[in-house]
Amino acid sequence: MNSFYSDAFVFLGATGDLAYKQIFPALQGLIRDEAFNLPIIGVAKAGWNLDQLKARAKDSLEKHGGINQPAFEKLLSLLRYVDGDYSDASTFEQLRQELGTSQRPLHYLAIPPSLFATVAEHLANSGCATNARVVVEKPFGRDLESAKELGETLHKFFPEENIFRIDHYLGKEPVQNIVYTRFANPIFDPIWNRDHVRSIQITMAEDFGVEDRGKFYDEVGALLDVVQNHMMQVVANLTMDPPTGQDHDALRDRKSELLRAIKPLTPDAVVRGQYDGYRSVVGVAPGTSVETFVAIKLEIDSWRWAGVPIFVRAGKMLPVTCTEALVEFKRPPKETFGELVSNGSAHMRIRLSPDMTIGLGVRVKTPGERMVGRDVELEMHRQSTTDMPPYERLLGDAIRGNSEQFARQDLIEAQWRIVEPILGNVTPFYTYAPGTWGPVEADQLIGNDGPWVNPQLHSVE
């Protein structure tokens, strides 16, 4: 474990979209909330100068989160800029000069993965990679083989402990809270297994389409955009064994074991959908068969979970924007009061967005002479998620050297292994109307283990 602080923050792709939407706001937040005070060096090939980058930072913050004057001024005073081609050694010599006395820089590669190999090599040859950390973004490959290749490329220049792979879902408070709630309370673990859990379902619904991201989205689809990464991390947080030990790998070791125990998907465990109108989005290939909705059935091959189906669905243009997990418990072995009770009465509901809620579904007696009851949900906890944005939290962690909430190479490979057999449009897709819950075939997939429980939005005080 390398727990030193990085002493400079370098971001390549400084004039790009990710820097504009996420990195500048995260940096301002870190300066405001945690008094971050280290040189910040943007690198890009845009023919810009430092003043132009400063103007871009201002614009970024005005559009994404707002300017905090003292932190913004500090950010400007720390900002440096190197303009140059990523394939040109002199760009990295300039960067080394800008780094001055820095001995432990962090390099955020906010650039396409196709450039990683060239950039990593130049960082190494120019001396910028010595004792350095590197932060990279998804997609981590296109399949298992390319993910391995990418890992090998990075490992040539950076040891695994200095590679920080961002999955922004891991920086979300409610996602971390799943693990916290499960392991900070003694009541859950005894029932968190095949003896008591009937099924688990997770819905990630978005009520908007792919908007201006047609080109990117059409190369990935719902499965690779959010399920192979974000949703698998949620499944792992919900089902992994308790971590042992205190180091940054304790959690990741358990997650890795869990992900490796998930059986690779077969075509009959997948339903893909595409919303009407997707094909006319700018950047989308005519006649594309890429999915904007996917539902899958997972099985975990372990003593704890054997026989418990785990359903995940994710889609664009659904009726609401909400992500929620539902752990359905088995009914008692005998209905003591002779009622015809639906399965829905015993569950734990964990909402991850737009608010953070934990609810427990139980049956209570209806007042009166007869022993009959009704389903209610005890809301154990509900709060809005106006906490630290994921990028601010994750970049702070990377600078401090805390790798716990970053994806390790073995986790990435385990995620790919699960989806590998269904890559490449091997299953048909069904169209669905915008504003609906996807194709009806998804209901057939969940069958008697369902129905899908559609998240209902409510106001949060």
Ligand code: BG6
């Ligand atoms: C991104 C996907 O990784 O996650 C987007 O590319 C998706 O398509 C987004 O909308 C969802 O994350 P969040 O934090 O906005 O819920």
